[in-house]
Amino acid sequence: MFRYHALTIGLLAALTHGAGLAEAIDPQSLLIQQGHFWQAQDRPQRAAEAWNKVLQLDPRQPEALYGLGVIELEAKRTQKAGDYLSRLKALQPLPRQALQLEQDIALASAASQKQLEAARLLVDSGEREKAVVQYRKLLAGREPQGLIAREYYNNLAFTEGGWSEGRAGLERLVRERPDDSIVALFLAKHLARREDTRAEGIKALAELSRRVDIAGDADESRRLALTWMGAPNKAQAPLFEAFLKDHPEDEEIRALLAKGRAQG
Incomplete structure (x- = not known):
């Protein structure tokens, strides 16, 4: 633990x-x-x-x-x-x-560890709302800390109505543990997943792709978010240009950028 x-x-x-x-x-x-x-x-x-x-x-x-x-x-x-x-x-x-x-x-007791395992199994099975209930029962009103906080807030951010609290929690963990690449990656992925924060998430993923331990995951997520964005407008085009500077061979992203430019 x-x-x-x-x-x-x-x-x-x-x-x-x-x-x-x-x-x-x-x-x-x-x-x-x-x-x-x-x-x-x-x-x-x-x-x-x-x-x-x-x-x-x-x-x-x-x-x-x-x-x-x-x-x-x-x-x-x-x-x-x-x-x-x-x-x-x-x-x-x-x-x-x-x-x-x-x-x-x-959380050191056998009963608490059993509750924690139950929450994690619910996350793994995609029952995120039920997992939140289980985590909250386990935490008993305490603000989650460390690795458990990381998994709790990451799951919470996927749930309906849980994004604001999940984001705030992940941002707190990033401030407390700036060397924790995983929590930074979780936050950036959530930002990129949502249309209203996608550009912010892509920029964060670009930065995280420089970290050796998560470079591949961050770069793959960055590319995926660009495809979600589709043909970019003028404000979005620099995100595509930055990606192509790192990956000049990516024809799909280049085609999206060209389409955006053609549309004006």
């Missing part, structure tokens, strides 16, 4: 080989990156060593408190996880890690 984002190849290499990164950033930042790395590798003891070193430098550091809370929770030491949550809640302003750990603890 408690997954960490993969670090970049450059960071992994630096953590493995040492000195270069240490010269580039301060010791606390390096320790935080090490904590994330070891936690992502499912090495809780090594992660805890890094997090505790961070707390020696700054006893209030939220990433370290959250990381240690997750380690305790995964070891089924819920009371100790709660102690870290209390320390996070004492911080002002309240960090998002406090809300994330509170959600993690609340």
Whole structure:
């Protein structure tokens, strides 16, 4: 349940080989990156060593408190996880890690995990409205956080009447986690799917096609949205021109652009 984002190849290499990164950033930042790395590798003891070193430098550091809370929770030491949550809640302003750990603890039970699986199965079967009901029952009024928030808002945005809340939720996650390519891709796809925000979505997908981890998906979605748009007017033509600059061999998109120009 408690997954960490993969670090970049450059960071992994630096953590493995040492000195270069240490010269580039301060010791606390390096320790935080090490904590994330070891936690992502499912090495809780090594992660805890890094997090505790961070707390020696700054006893209030939220990433370290959250990381240690997750380690305790995964070891089924819920009371100790709660102690870290209390320390996070004492911080002002309240960090998002406090809300994330509170959600993690609340959803750690077998019953909650069963509810979460039921919601995901409803999404997979296309029963999105029912999935929203199941997610809301699971969240019990809490604002969703992290990966669960990502899947909840993405599903919500597909439902009738759910677009505004879904969009706002995805935009919040983009602000909180600018390195999360998937949530940015979800938002851009939803924008491109809707006629009134399609141009905005296509521009966002063009930017995301520069990110290595999602380049193919973003570029394919960008092209699809251009075909939905059809022959462009003058205001839309630059979207087609930008795509053709990246893909000069695409005759279908070139033909749509030519048709739009011919129509004036």
